[in-house]
Amino acid sequence: MYTLYISVQKRIGALLLVFSSLLALCGCNGSIYANYRELDTLQLVQTIGIDPGDEKKLRVTISTGAGTEAIPTAKISRESESIILAMEYLQDYSGKEELYFSHTRYALLGDEAARRYLPEFLDYIERSPRLRMDITPYVVRGGTAEKAISESGDKRYEVTEAITAMERASKRNGVCYPYSCREVARSIAEYGGALICAVAAKKTEDSVFVESGKLAVVPSGYGIIKDGKLAGYLDINESRGANLLLNQIENSSFYFEPAGLSGVTVLTDVSNTEYTAVFDESNVLRQLKVEISLKAGLVENDSLLDLSDPEVEKAMNRALSEKLCEYSEKAMRHSLELECDFMGLYGTLLCKYPSKLAESKESFMPMLKNAEISISADAKIDHSFNMVRPIGEGGKEGGDEQQG
Amino acid sequence: MNSKANNITRYQMLCIGFVALLSPIIRLLPQQLVNSAGPHAWLTTLISLVPLLLVFMLVLRFFKYALPNEGYCELFLRSLGKTMGKVLIMLFTLWMLFYTAFALRSAADRYVSTAYFNTDPKIFCISMLVLCIVPALGRFRVLGRTAECFFPLLVITLIFVFAFSFTDVDFKFIPPPTAAKPLTFIKGVPTVANVMSVAVYMGFLEGRIGEKASRKKMAFIWLGLITLVIMLLCVVTVGTFGETMTSRLSYPFFIVIRNLSLFNFLERLEAIILALWVFTDYALISAMLFAIVNNLRVCFNYIPESAESEKALCLKNGRWLIWLSAALVLLGALFIAPDALILSKLSRELIPGINNVFTFGLLPLVIIVGLLRKKV
Structure with missing residues (x-):
């Protein structure tokens, strides 16, 4: 008798549980939950x-x-x-x-x-x-x-x-x-x-x-x-400079005019910005060297440049490097003029020179403002898209030539 | 002595310990640890292993010659004698009652602060306690098996959350540690120790574990797992919010979850994950209730093992202590803190201190006395 009583009790409990779960169905929600x-x-x-x-x-x-x-x-x-x-x-x-x-x-x-x-x-x-x-x-x-x-x-x-x-x-x-x-x-x-x-x-x-x-x-x-x-x-170009300093350039297009040549547009592949800092004996930042290295591919040129010519290549690389420096310097100048570390340079340098900056007693921005900052760029245009030589060059139309 | 049918396996105990500890870890660690240890909270977790390992070694030594089904209570009685032993058990039990009430109120506050805004926390206190009385009235093995099911579920959830939130982590905000301010790393150790101390209370349930073997192995696996979880938690929250923001947010880990997006097609998963965290509170409060009732039975000379074969609603053989403990926990939870600000103050100032005194002061002292008296 007792066993039967327990069995019935369990079944009732199970049924109650099943019915209570029905309350979660959407049809019931409007009437039950105030926030549904x-x-x-x-x-x-x-x-x-x-x-x-x-x-x-x-x-x-x-x-x-x-x-x-x-x-x-x-x-x-x-x-x-x-x-x-x-x-x-x-x-x-x-x-x-x-x-x-x-x-x-x-x-x-x-x-x-x-x-x-x-x-x-x-x-x-x-x-x-x-x-x-x-x-x-x-x-x-x-x-x-x-x-x-x-x-x-x-x-x-x-x-x-x-x-x-x-x-x-x-x-x-x-x-x-x-x-x-x-x-x-x-x-x-x-x-x-x-x-x-x-x-x-x-x-x-x-x-x-x-x-x-x-x-x-x-x-x-x-x-x-x-x-x-x-x-x-x-502005847009200064933003590109800031992005270079922040190491977050993806496939960015840059237009520039190499000395003695006409305009060139390149598309960046990879870029990396390295920071080297020099501190004095009291851990005050004295020098900050920013080195940007970037690889890009030529996508457009105004006067059918021959990339196989080493002089053309050099001129293009130099001009692109100058452009990168110009943009980055502008972004850096804003940071220094406003005395505002909007690019988080402190964090970047802290990861590289943790003990120097942690032990330094001076605030970062005034220290950066007084430091000697040099920005250099090493840009390399190492390929172009689809064509090795421009149309008309070497008596052949582009696309016929295969790269060795 | 407990009946074998009611005993759990060592692995199930590890599951209870892991699942139960996730509740205070999420509540306290990212924010309070960063407050004291700064961006190097992950390192503090590693340093905390030193005092924790010492206490673990002591506890393991305490249990080395324990008889099967003997927990802290029995060993306290052997070490200090019947009267002093009972006084100490009662002291621990009173504190555990207070701590469980606090854990229940904190869990309720978490629901109110993260998902169910403008709701009375009392509703969560009551419903959660009702949920936790059910296993406490039944067999301990049920809680062990439940935790065994929750354990993989919560591990998968943690892996999922850590994996998807790693895209938001910027390591610039976690600089390498330096020797310039070594004290900052040590300052956070009491916070980690406070959280881990919950596991030390599980020693009261040692007598409910059927197998004596693999105690050391499972203890170290548990410690390794929890340390890894805490370290990843610190890295993810500090890398996502930075030191300053982490220390000012109430529940940074849940905000990490709120910001999770699965390839832009699934967002706002916090309600689902928050619901999973009910399991952690359930495991913590139920296990603590078991431990409290176990201690009270020892103090009031009831026989623990026969009670389990009785009906759930039976009040014989000290089973009324389950209801009394639950009622005290509920009363405590309802009146411990009228609002979230007072609760946060308690959580920062009062609870960690007392917790650490019990687990890193009183407990080692008793163990040392027991060892010196050659009673254990």
Whole structure:
């Protein structure tokens, strides 16, 4: 009798467990869980923009990504005292059950917002349960995020897609590396400076992609962040110089004019930047030697140069090296003038000279400013694409000749 | 003496120790360790092995001539005599009750801070304790087998998280250590030791392990595994956030998980991984409850082994102590810290100190006394 009682008790227990698991099914969710939302009731936000508003307010603009005929893109903008309050205000106007920020990919900061509110914005991102720290921030150079979001693209093509396309291209071309909020905050916390990709919202002529008069988002170098606020910009070529110093050049194109020759465009293959520092007996940095080595392939030339000519080769290598030095020196000059280590040189040198820098009593940037800095580049164009000799050279058309 | 049917294998004990320890590791280590040891937290973990190995060797020596199914309790009684032994067991048990309540409240806080925002932590305290009473009312072997299942699951999860988050690691933020400030490496040792001390409490359950062999081998495998996990955890969090950010984030490891993206097609995995971490709290709190009840039974002269054959809801032979312990743990968890700030203060200032006094002060002292008196 007792065994039967236990057996029935176990079965009842098992049935209760099975039925309780049914509560997890989606059909039950609407009535049981207060925080459950159906997917079609969510408005997925893809890009968020921050600008200063009237008085001490902040203007938050959102875009929900490319729309369709049935569901057009939603772009809304509202002002409030803080980001979260503006988001709540936006919710009232969204017409959807919930504005869903968890999958936001980009944050556009207007020029003025980046100068005034960047620390508050990064602080919010670090604390935020909604936004991820790995979203990519962009500074809208000389403009507002609201304008860049609301006036770029059309019904089919909007700012999120434009930034995605631009981001991939600019990273590939070595123009700028899209640092995430986490990387920016980390760099500010460790070195007091950081780089943020800068974009410009420019009017376009009528094109296949964007209607005439609308704005297109184009890369515009890097925004320099000092002590958490926008302190200046690096233009496109200076950004390439910064990328060289940061060892993050991928397949970047460089145009230059070798002495006595016409213009040449090369595509970089590999590059490496080495730092050599000299410290005095009290561990003060006295000399910093930056050596850039780079290999590239010729992709375009204005006057059919013969690469097999050693003089041409030398002239090209020399000219490319000079160009690399020029760009890198410009980026370094910005760092020294602003006394801001936005490239994290301290970290790079600390890995190489840990005891020297750890024992040094002087601050890094003043020390770097007083040090003798030399940047040299050793560029080598060691191949071209498809053709060994230019068309017309050696009585043969390119493509016939095979490389031995 | 415990019945053989209720005993677990040495491997199952290793699984309990590993799974249970992941809870305090994730809660404390990246942030508190970086706070004290800076970017060289991984090195501090290695240095911490020195005091840990010393305590381990002492504990292993303590158990060298222990009879089958003898744990700390029995050895304490042999070393110090019945009265003093019981006083010491009671002291340890009271502290373990407090620590379990703290662990339960901390687990609840983790859910509130990382996924279920604006929720009352009391709900998690109650539901988690209900979950942990179930194994405590049953056989210890069930917990061993459960941990055996969780162990590979959590190891795979850790490998997955470490592998995918390594792309975000910048080694520029983990500079090589120098001899310039050697004290910074040592400063973090108490933090690591505090976390590891949880494993020392598992010695109260030594009597529940069926096999006496491979004690040393499994202890060193466990220590090696945990050290590796802590080192990787430090490297990943410091490399991802840098020293300053790691020390200011509440749960840096969960933010690493929040930022995980699988080739841009799968994101926001934190809820799934956080759910897996329920297992770690479950293993920790259940194992501690087992140990507490085991100690109380010894103190109140109940016979531990016969209880396991009784029904789950039976209150005979000291089984009421399970409910009493659970109630005390719950009360402690509900009232230990009214808010997360006080909890964090407790976790930083009070708990590690007392924990280290018990495991690295009191326990070695008792072992040495036992050895000097030639009782063990």
